[in-house]
Amino acid sequence: MTANEKANIASFLDLAGDYLSGGFRRPREGYAFADDPADKKNPADAKFPAETESLPELPAVTETTEQSPTGEGDSLEAVAAEIAACTRCGLCSTRTNAVPGEGMRRPLVMVIGEGPGADEDETGRPFVGRAGQLLDRMLDSKGRIGLSRNSNCYIANIIKCRPPGNRTPQPDEITACVSYLVRQIKILKPRVILAAGNTAVKTLLDSTEGITRLRGTFTFFRGTLLMDADFNIPLLPTFHPSALLRDESLKAPVWEDMKALRAKLCELDGDYAARMADIPL
Numbered sequence: 001m002t003a004n005e006k007a008n009i010a011s012f013l014d015l016a017g018d019y020l021s022g023g024f025r026r027p028r029e030g031y032a033f034a035d036d037p038a039d040k041k042n043p044a045d046a047k048f049p050a051e052t053e054s055l056p057e058l059p060a061v062t063e064t065t066e067q068s069p070t071g072e073g074d075s076l077e078a079v080a081a082e083i084a085a086c087t088r089c090g091l092c093s094t095r096t097n098a099v100p101g102e103g104m105r106r107p108l109v110m111v112i113g114e115g116p117g118a119d120e121d122e123t124g125r126p127f128v129g130r131a132g133q134l135l136d137r138m139l140d141s142k143g144r145i146g147l148s149r150n151s152n153c154y155i156a157n158i159i160k161c162r163p164p165g166n167r168t169p170q171p172d173e174i175t176a177c178v179s180y181l182v183r184q185i186k187i188l189k190p191r192v193i194l195a196a197g198n199t200a201v202k203t204l205l206d207s208t209e210g211i212t213r214l215r216g217t218f219t220f221f222r223g224t225l226l227m228d229a230d231f232n233i234p235l236l237p238t239f240h241p242s243a244l245l246r247d248e249s250l251k252a253p254v255w256e257d258m259k260a261l262r263a264k265l266c267e268l269d270g271d272y273a274a275r276m277a278d279i280p281l
């Protein structure tokens, strides 16, 4: 309220008082009021935005890392972005590039190895060195297995950054990293997992048995140990391709594993079975 408005009200009240107390107007000093401070003004005087004024921009909805048990709402791109920025374990300080994985969505086969080597660290792609080239040859086997990361496979590792000197990943590094792989499995929902090498097999099956005993026999990756949903994905343990580069004698058992993989895929996938029907082993 302004000083002038207050003076008018005071004058009116004085006049009314004089009238009620006999009708004689008594002389008075001038009124000394000040305007109310700005922040004490009547809220009713506040200026509201006109209806035509636009509302302020709402903040963009950002993707969160909280995911459903079945991978709904998650994406390979979101997982890869988190891996690229990850500092959960010490391997972040020695990597050149993190290596999330690559291949097809909804693959027939998800190949899971141990971790990136020097070539993978340099390129950010999985299985691109000599072992990776051998893996590509194993998966295709001159068309007799008919699998490829370019058409029906996805390739990833248990851990996403290279351990120095290609040493075996330590348990705390696997514990820190494995949730990225779990999210990838949930998103991709492969028909079959091919677990290559000891680290992959032991981690995925929570087994202390070595690869030599477990290879060649299908089991199920039920996921209940690592995932909060029961996935029942057939899993075939086999030797890591880098082991074949060191020991040629492992090629024969791996070929048996590839034939078992083809037979399982023929059972599970009619399109694959039809494609392979005229291709002899």
Ligand code: SF4
Pocket (backbone or CB within 6 Å): 083, 086, 087, 088, 089, 090, 091, 092, 098, 159, 160, 161, 173, 176, 177
């Ligand atoms: S290895 Fe896995 S947990 Fe460790 S820094 Fe790389 S992405 Fe993160």
